[in-house]
Amino acid sequence: MSQLDRRTVLKAGGAVAALTVASAPQAMAAAPNWNRLSRSLQGGKLFMPSTPGYAAAHQLFNPRWDSVQPAAVVRAAKTADVISTINFARDNKLVLVPKGGGHSYVGASVISKGIQLDVGPLRGMTYAKNGVLTVGAGARLYDVHAFLDRYGRSLPTGTCPTVGVAGLTLGGGMGIHTRAWGLTCDRVVGMSVVTADGKARVINAKSDPDLFWALRGGGGGNLAVVTSFQFATIPAAKIGFFRLTWPEARAAAVVAGWQKFIQHAASTAWGNLHLDAKSNGTVSVHVLGISTTGNAAAAAAQLESFVGSKATARSITVKTHMEAVKYLGGGTTSPRTGFLAGSDVLRAPMNASSINALIGAVKSAARAKTPAAAIIDPLGGQAAKQPAGGAAWPWRSALGVIQWYVGTVAHPSSAQLKAAQTFIDHGHGAVRSFSAGGYANYVEARRGVGTYYGSSLPRLRAVKKKYDPQGFFHTPYTFV
Numbered sequence: 001m002s003q004l005d006r007r008t009v010l011k012a013g014g015a016v017a018a019l020t021v022a023s024a025p026q027a028m029a030a031a032p033n034w035n036r037l038s039r040s041l042q043g044g045k046l047f048m049p050s051t052p053g054y055a056a057a058h059q060l061f062n063p064r065w066d067s068v069q070p071a072a073v074v075r076a077a078k079t080a081d082v083i084s085t086i087n088f089a090r091d092n093k094l095v096l097v098p099k100g101g102g103h104s105y106v107g108a109s110v111i112s113k114g115i116q117l118d119v120g121p122l123r124g125m126t127y128a129k130n131g132v133l134t135v136g137a138g139a140r141l142y143d144v145h146a147f148l149d150r151y152g153r154s155l156p157t158g159t160c161p162t163v164g165v166a167g168l169t170l171g172g173g174m175g176i177h178t179r180a181w182g183l184t185c186d187r188v189v190g191m192s193v194v195t196a197d198g199k200a201r202v203i204n205a206k207s208d209p210d211l212f213w214a215l216r217g218g219g220g221g222n223l224a225v226v227t228s229f230q231f232a233t234i235p236a237a238k239i240g241f242f243r244l245t246w247p248e249a250r251a252a253a254v255v256a257g258w259q260k261f262i263q264h265a266a267s268t269a270w271g272n273l274h275l276d277a278k279s280n281g282t283v284s285v286h287v288l289g290i291s292t293t294g295n296a297a298a299a300a301a302q303l304e305s306f307v308g309s310k311a312t313a314r315s316i317t318v319k320t321h322m323e324a325v326k327y328l329g330g331g332t333t334s335p336r337t338g339f340l341a342g343s344d345v346l347r348a349p350m351n352a353s354s355i356n357a358l359i360g361a362v363k364s365a366a367r368a369k370t371p372a373a374a375i376i377d378p379l380g381g382q383a384a385k386q387p388a389g390g391a392a393w394p395w396r397s398a399l400g401v402i403q404w405y406v407g408t409v410a411h412p413s414s415a416q417l418k419a420a421q422t423f424i425d426h427g428h429g430a431v432r433s434f435s436a437g438g439y440a441n442y443v444e445a446r447r448g449v450g451t452y453y454g455s456s457l458p459r460l461r462a463v464k465k466k467y468d469p470q471g472f473f474h475t476p477y478t479f480v
């Protein structure tokens, strides 16, 4: 039994299991009438294990979750399909998980023995003259950018072309525009959702303001199924890029200098720091940065001055909106990839001993030939400000987010997973005294759900009680 299966039975099934024990006659309840669900769909499609295409239908981006077998997959074609599926799951006491782009780090968008509700086909987009994009929750990031580019517009998002707009936005959404324009969730001005009672609602800062607040950073799969988002877009301006590399011997100075840069640079400047474990036992150190002014030379020079030495390799370029999207995403699509990852949100700049421990964690991984990386994304600037209407995303005053990432084969052995987890554990240990919690979009299996939501957690729980009093949306990664 996979870790997810086991946790699903123990925890996600907790509510269901409790019901089963409390009301034994329910055990004799009729099996779900799947034909009824299938007939109720208005263009959507039901996949059962016997349906051709079932295996492909429930796949996520990370092949590690291919072995998790849902009882059924519903590919919703309309909001009506989302409503029917939620009502069916609720009536039959089945666990339901929504799926957008399928990039969840822990496979939270597929569930053993429950229903996977895939909103992928809901990916239509319209652009209004007031600069607002309406986009179906099934859209992927590359498609959103390609569509907006036609209007000379863009959106602050992450970089992977196939990540779903749904999961990214619901958990926050960090990328090159975070400091200049805020998180993806900060640009949301409205959403269409279906709540656990099967009711379709259009929500914004005035209508269901609590739910609107909660869905802006409160994580996917917790409160409702989003069917579409409305975003206030930003100009698709030219972006200046810099890429600076230093030798391993300068790693501590680079981390310290980067921390100063993030505190002092203009919010038009952004740069994420990469410490990569190389298979020859060394650590490579670089910062990939941008300036939304179109000229990155000044930002690069400022970073070098904080580091106290010139980079040994340096490139400065300018890219159009779509050139930047393709460069950052490595193209227009992204092949399915195995990985194990985690995160720490830095509440303040690390001291020298924590910086050394962080570098030591990457160095140990390099020596062990574990393909690990610590990638630190900056916050600050616009991300430090609450958007109009408020957002549940809790890390406004933090310095940045460290991602602990290990690439794996599609189906890693337990020894490979153990080596990857060892690196992540070392990373957590290295920065423990500077960590405020984790980033909901980099969710981990072995971390308390509450640690992703900081001071927003009590209000999120109150919103959950109001909109999902029976805990219908319930997985190991859901706050209750």
Ligand SMILES: Cc1cc2nc3c(=O)[nH]c(=O)nc-3n(C[C@H](O)[C@H](O)[C@H](O)COP(=O)(O)OP(=O)(O)OC[C@H]3O[C@@H](n4cnc5c(N)ncnc54)[C@H](O)[C@@H]3O)c2cc1C
Pocket: 060, 061, 097, 098, 099, 100, 101, 102, 103, 104, 105, 108, 109, 119, 137, 157, 158, 159, 160, 162, 163, 164, 165, 166, 167, 168, 170, 171, 172, 173, 174, 175, 219, 220, 221, 222, 224, 225, 226, 227, 441, 442
């Ligand atoms: C290769 C890669 C690159 C990434 N790059 C970035 C990055 O640059 N910046 C960044 O911030 N993050 C990044 N991420 C993390 C990414 O934001 C999260 O994994 C995100 O949750 C993925 O969303 P999804 O819709 O693709 O995934 P899914 O697995 O479909 O969904 C993720 C969660 O949201 C829920 N959910 C999905 N759709 C809905 C819906 N319609 N309504 C309600 N809940 C829903 C799911 O149940 C699940 O819990 C990256 C991830 C990967 C794998």
